[in-house]
Amino acid sequence: MDSYRRYGPALLRKARRLLQNEEDARDAVQTLFMDLFARGELSTDLPYLYRALTHRCLNMLRDEKNRARLLERESPALRGTARISPDLQALGLQTLAKLSDSVEEAVMETLVYRFFDELGLEEIAEVMQVSRKTVQNRLNRVSAQLAALAETEVQRG
Amino acid sequence: MAELSHEPLSWLKLERYALGELAAEERRQVETRLALSPADRAVLAQIRGDESVLPPLPLVALGSPRRERKRIGWAAISATVAAAAAVTLALLRGPVSDFPSRRQVASGVKGGEVAIALYSERVGEEPVAFSQGERFKLLVTCPPWFLEALPEGLTVVMFQGGERFFPLGKAPSLACGNRVAWPGAFTLDGRADVQVCLTWSARAAHAERAEQLEPEVVCTTLKRR
Numbered sequence: 207m208d209s210y211r212r213y214g215p216a217l218l219r220k221a222r223r224l225l226q227n228e229e230d231a232r233d234a235v236q237t238l239f240m241d242l243f244a245r246g247e248l249s250t251d252l253p254y255l256y257r258a259l260t261h262r263c264l265n266m267l268r269d270e271k272n273r274a275r276l277l278e279r280e281s282p283a284l285r286g287t288a289r290i291s292p293d294l295q296a297l298g299l300q301t302l303a304k305l306s307d308s309v310e311e312a313v314m315e316t317l318v319y320r321f322f323d324e325l326g327l328e329e330i331a332e333v334m335q336v337s338r339k340t341v342q343n344r345l346n347r348v349s350a351q352l353a354a355l356a357e358t359e360v361q362r363g
Numbered sequence: 364m365a366e367l368s369h370e371p372l373s374w375l376k377l378e379r380y381a382l383g384e385l386a387a388e389e390r391r392q393v394e395t396r397l398a399l400s401p402a403d404r405a406v407l408a409q410i411r412g413d414e415s416v417l418p419p420l421p422l423v424a425l426g427s428p429r430r431e432r433k434r435i436g437w438a439a440i441s442a443t444v445a446a447a448a449a450v451t452l453a454l455l456r457g458p459v460s461d462f463p464s465r466r467q468v469a470s471g472v473k474g475g476e477v478a479i480a481l482y483s484e485r486v487g488e489e490p491v492a493f494s495q496g497e498r499f500k501l502l503v504t505c506p507p508w509f510l511e512a513l514p515e516g517l518t519v520v521m522f523q524g525g526e527r528f529f530p531l532g533k534a535p536s537l538a539c540g541n542r543v544a545w546p547g548a549f550t551l552d553g554r555a556d557v558q559v560c561l562t563w564s565a566r567a568a569h570a571e572r573a574e575q576l577e578p579e580v581v582c583t584t585l586k587r588r
Contacts, residue, residue, distance in 0.1 A: 210417070211417070216381075218417065233548050236420060272546075325375055333375070
């Protein structure tokens with residue numbers, strides 16, 4: 207319970223940025239902790255929980271039924287202002303959902319840390335326990351696809 | 364993708380800074396950066412000013428059995444599944460032809476039970492009534508193999524004022540256990556009492572009342588406050 211009280215608010219803010227609706231964000235955080243406690247994982251740290259929550263949110267987005275609901279409820283105001291790449295401000299759920307159909311999990315996770323949580327490459331490498339070069343490669347691999355989808359989303363309005 | 368020269372303080376770093384979790388050297392670096400960056404200060408202010416109240420956390424998986432509203436023994440389930448298999452095989456061919464495997468699995472188990480419990484974000488454990496807009500989570504207790512024995516899975520169906528609702532749909536990834544949280548939550552409104560049911564009956568999509576799903580159903584009723 208202590209980790210829920212301590213880290214829950216930070217995770218709720220992260221879930222809001224990513225899912226862009228309050229109800230699903232709250233649900234994602236709540237069920238994450240319920241599952242963690244069910245597994246007996248009472249002591250955790252924030253980077254670990256960031257990863258767990260990222261996986262959970264991406265899984266929600268991959269599931270077709272959840273995806274439809276999330277896209278319907280998407281409220282871009284909850285995303286906040288992008289600091290690292292304002293041209294990717296429009297990177298929304300629709301784009302992420304499309305990417306998640308064709309892009310591998312680790313790349314999706316990297317994208318979330320970079321563009322939703324605004325982690326630096328070193329920081330992403332540390333959280334994901336891979337090299338900085340791997341992080342850069344993952345971002346490079348998806349950059350063209352991402353730019354094209356983001357532009358479509360901007361045109362969509 | 365080129366790395367940008369202007370790297371902001373990440374949300375993770377600022378969250379850890381706000382929680383007082385950074386080492387002294389890293390904390391100093393963050394403070395230096397904050398002094399120079401209004402955008403980073405704005406994010407920190409957002410973190411510190413966020414007064415959202417977390418949803419309460421149901422006490423799950425602490426090993427303490429809780430009172431469930433309705434229980435059904437495995438003997439009954441086994442008999443029901445076997446009977447359903449026989450009837451269905453006689454009437455249908457195709458997607459449900461794997462019923463024999465249900466019977467095979469179900470008949471080998473004794474002493475288990477399926478149960479549901481609700482958790483209200485307003486009043487917590489064991490709610491007996493609901494208010495307009497009150498949000499609930501469903502907790503399911505079932506033995507680990509139960510879903511394997513039911514390829515069509517479990518369905519949550521609610522009955523209110525003669526109408527049928529499926530607010531949570533199916534949960535294909537639900538792993539049975541003790542008070543496992545069903546993915547998602549639901550909000551209740553309306554003036555009539557609500558019967559919340561978990562069913563593994565193939566008649567779920569057509570039933571007008573919970574009784575029509577028996578014995579492949581467990582239900583609990585919430586009265587309107």
